[in-house]
Structures are given as C-alpha cells and as structure tokens.
Amino acid sequence: MTTLDSMPGVLAAAVVEAALELLDAEENGPTSTIRMDDAVLTSALVKAAIAEVPGAPDADRWKQVMTRLAVFLAREVVKLWSDAYPDRVAPLRAIEAAEAWAACPCEHHAEAAAETTAGAARQAMAVWRIPPKEAAWAGRTAAWAADAPRYGWQTVAAIGGACRAARSENVIAAAERFFSAELRSR
Numbered sequence: 528m529t530t531l532d533s534m535p536g537v538l539a540a541a542v543v544e545a546a547l548e549l550l551d552a553e554e555n556g557p558t559s560t561i562r563m564d565d566a567v568l569t570s571a572l573v574k575a576a577i578a579e580v581p582g583a584p585d586a587d588r589w590k591q592v593m594t595r596l597a598v599f600l601a602r603e604v605v606k607l608w609s610d611a612y613p614d615r616v617a618p619l620r621a622i623e624a625a626e627a628w629a630a631c632p633c634e635h636h637a638e639a640a641a642e643t644t645a646g647a648a649r650q651a652m653a654v655w656r657i658p659p660k661e662a663a664w665a666g667r668t669a670a671w672a673a674d675a676p677r678y679g680w681q682t683v684a685a686i687g688g689a690c691r692a693a694r695s696e697n698v699i700a701a702a703e704r705f706f707s708a709e710l711r712s713r
C-alpha cells in the first residue's frame with residue numbers, strides 16, 4: 528500500500544522507468560502506434576502509481592503534469608549545459624519559453640516554446656561529439672522540453688534525455704520533488 532508520504536517517490540520512479548523502457552524499445556524500431564506520452568500514462572507501473580493518488584485527475588490533466596515534469600527536469604540538468612557553454616544560450620531560452628507555458632499552459636505559449644526548439648537543438652547538435660557528453664545531452668533535453676507542450680511525445684524524449692545528462696537516480700530524486708509539490712498543490 529502506498530502512503531501519501533511515499534507517493535511522490537513511487538510516481539517519480541514509475542514515470543522515469545516507464546519512459547526509459549519505452550525509449551529503449553523505440554531504439555529497436557517502433558513497437559507500437561500509441562504515442563509515447565500516452566504509453567507512459569498507460570504503462571502498468573504508472574497506472575498503478577496514479578491509481579493511488581486520491582481524487583486522481585483525468586488523463587488530459589495527467590498529460591499536462593507529465594509535460595510540466597519534463598520542463599522541470601530539463602531545468603534541473605541545464606546547468607550542465609550552461610557551465611560548459613556559457614555563451615550559447617539557446618537551450619536556456621528554450622527552457623524559459625517552456626516554463627512560460629508551464630505557468631500559463633495555453634496554445635500561444637506552447638507555440639512560442641516550440642519555436643525555440645530548433646535553435647536549442649542546433650546548438651546541442653553542434654557539440655554532440657565533443658565532451659562533456661552530459662552537456663550536449665542537457666542542451667538537447669532543453670530542446671525536447673520546449674517542444675513537449677506542443678508535441679506531447681517529446682515529454683518522454685526529455686525525461687530520457689535528462690537521464691543521459693544526469694544519472695537516473697538524480698532524475699528520479701528531482702521528479703520526486705516535482706511530484707511532492709504537485710500533490711501538495713492539489
């Protein structure tokens with residue numbers, strides 16, 4: 528039985544594990560026609576975790592929660608990018624645009640965030656083969672996070688990217704902080 532105190536941790540581990548599993552499967556070729564963001568929410572692990580949340584909100588609301596989680600995680604790892612490339616600010620701008628959507632989740636902000644994706648991805652790809660690899664992943668993750676409000680499946684790419692930039696344990700710990708705040712605010 529999941530208690531209220533352990534719920535954020537259970538959710539965090541379930542979501543990150545489900546995202547990594549889906550991305551692994553995807554690498555061997557698309558296995559399903561279900562969009563990845565839907566697939567995370569319908570994975571057995573995540574479904575079980577969400578079912579424990581009192582008054583669990585509807586699927587659309589959870590989709591938005593997952594996208595806000597992706598933005599939160601991208602912010603958590605972006606320092607790896609800024610430390611390595613302080614003068615290349617496109618990934619930071621991308622996260623700021625995604626955060627503007629998180630604060631006001633409307634079409635306009637989703638579109639504005641998506642418009643920053645290409646620039647951030649370009650800067651990340653320009654250093655893709657240059658160490659530190661974590662920095663490139665962090666920059667790429669910012670680009671995915673900015674695309675996620677508009678294109679939901681990028682949520683999963685961003686969660687996976689954060690795990691490549693930082694260690695999965697750290698990403699799960701960050702996700703737990705996100706869900707703690709999220710469940711408190713409900």
Ligand SMILES: [Zn+2]
Pocket residue numbers: 627628631632633634635636637
């Ligand atoms: Zn808005």
